[in-house]
Amino acid sequence: MSESSSVVEVCVAGTGSYVPERILTNGELAKMVDTSDEWIVTRTGIRERRIAADDEFTSHMSTKAALRALEQAGMTAGEIELIVVATITPDTPTPATACHVQHQLGASNAVAFDISAACSGFLYAMKICKRLISDGAFNNALIIGAEKLSTVTNWEDRSTCVLFGDGAGAAVLRKAGPGEGSIVATEMGTDGNLTHLLEIPGGGSACPITAQNAGQHLHTLNMQGKEVFKIAVNRMKEAAEKVIERAGWRAEDIACVIPHQANLRIIDAIADRLAVPNERVFVNLDKYGNTSAAAVAIALDEANRTGAFKRGDHIVLVVFGAGLTWAAAAIRW
Numbered sequence: 001m002s003e004s005s006s007v008v009e010v011c012v013a014g015t016g017s018y019v020p021e022r023i024l025t026n027g028e029l030a031k032m033v034d035t036s037d038e039w040i041v042t043r044t045g046i047r048e049r050r051i052a053a054d055d056e057f058t059s060h061m062s063t064k065a066a067l068r069a070l071e072q073a074g075m076t077a078g079e080i081e082l083i084v085v086a087t088i089t090p091d092t093p094t095p096a097t098a099c100h101v102q103h104q105l106g107a108s109n110a111v112a113f114d115i116s117a118a119c120s121g122f123l124y125a126m127k128i129c130k131r132l133i134s135d136g137a138f139n140n141a142l143i144i145g146a147e148k149l150s151t152v153t154n155w156e157d158r159s160t161c162v163l164f165g166d167g168a169g170a171a172v173l174r175k176a177g178p179g180e181g182s183i184v185a186t187e188m189g190t191d192g193n194l195t196h197l198l199e200i201p202g203g204g205s206a207c208p209i210t211a212q213n214a215g216q217h218l219h220t221l222n223m224q225g226k227e228v229f230k231i232a233v234n235r236m237k238e239a240a241e242k243v244i245e246r247a248g249w250r251a252e253d254i255a256c257v258i259p260h261q262a263n264l265r266i267i268d269a270i271a272d273r274l275a276v277p278n279e280r281v282f283v284n285l286d287k288y289g290n291t292s293a294a295a296v297a298i299a300l301d302e303a304n305r306t307g308a309f310k311r312g313d314h315i316v317l318v319v320f321g322a323g324l325t326w327a328a329a330a331i332r333w
């Protein structure tokens with residue numbers, strides 16, 4: 001699904017992120033399952049990840065990231081009109097995590113809801129909210145990608161437990177004023193024929209967790225990594241190319257590519273295929289692992305705050321996840 005740029009420009013007015021204090025290193029994981037720091041670093045690029053405390057929920061991480069984004073945007077919670085949280089690890093199946101965040105922020109004038117698109121959720125939220133703002137339905141939106149994946153990880157399965165982590169990232173979108181940046185082009189796609197490649201099979205209406213099946217890890221992430229890997233590279237490359245083309249840019253015009261942080265080998269393959277030099281591709285998965293919907297949001301904030309790009313620069317975000325889903329955005333900062 002594609003969208004041409006709208007008449008009303010929408011900009012990213014502020015970004016924020018939060019990761020829990022607790023660091024879980026590859027060395028610690030090697031004491032829990034049959035793995036090694038060498039295998040994890042070579043095959044994924046991940047060195048450590050963050051794990052939320054038992055009493056630290058997806059909404060709490062979301063709220064901390066949101067407060068930082070609001071501060072950077074120079075806005076108060078009361079001014080926010082729309083809150084969208086992208087997550088596959090909501091605090092509660094219902095109400096939506098966005099409702100908990102609205103309460104915690106005191107954003108009493110906001111409409112709040114969640115979306116579920118796994119690792120692609122933050123950019124799905126960006127596209128939805130961009131359109132809602134440019135259509136005039138809302139003046140601004142707070143979009144958040146947040147996950148507590150440690151609660152849906154099988155800590156006995158070495159093929160997945162080394163990959164995931166917890167955290168949250170946020171961005172404030174609003175109508176752009178003169179001289180401000182713009183979300184120039186967005187793209188999103190889904191292939192529901194491939195749901196089985198990456199899923200949490202239990203805990204929903206298809207397979208409720210019961211006393212009988214409680215020990216079978218049905219509520220945890222299963223992935224056919226090799227198959228997902230190949231499709232991820234192709235879909236992310238295509239999605240990025242579409243927004244770059246729609247924006248009318250060339251590879252050499254792009255100051256920074258911010259990809260989903262799942263595997264350094266996937267990121268390197270995409271950089272190579274887009275002909276963007278590695279130094280212009282933002283990577284932080286060594287510190288946080290794959291935080292699903294939070295990953296690109298945390299990376300955007302870190303790239304923004306560490307000066308990986310400046311006002312007026314062209315940046316490209318591109319993501320891939322369960323569904324299978326993918327999305328991209330071209331932003332003039």
Ligand code: ACO
Nearest residue numbers: 035039118119158159162225226228229262263292321322
């Ligand atoms: N430590 C040591 N050995 C391991 C580990 C481990 N942690 N995990 C797997 N192995 C072994 C396997 O058993 C296998 O051994 P074998 O050859 O004797 O059978 C060997 O290592 C190779 O395993 P593969 O699964 O083929 O390893 P691969 O190189 O494909 O890497 C990985 C696996 C990291 C999961 C990779 O396939 C990947 O990153 N896939 C894509 C992930 C992704 O992008 N997901 C989408 C987003 S996630 C989301 O939406 C929540």
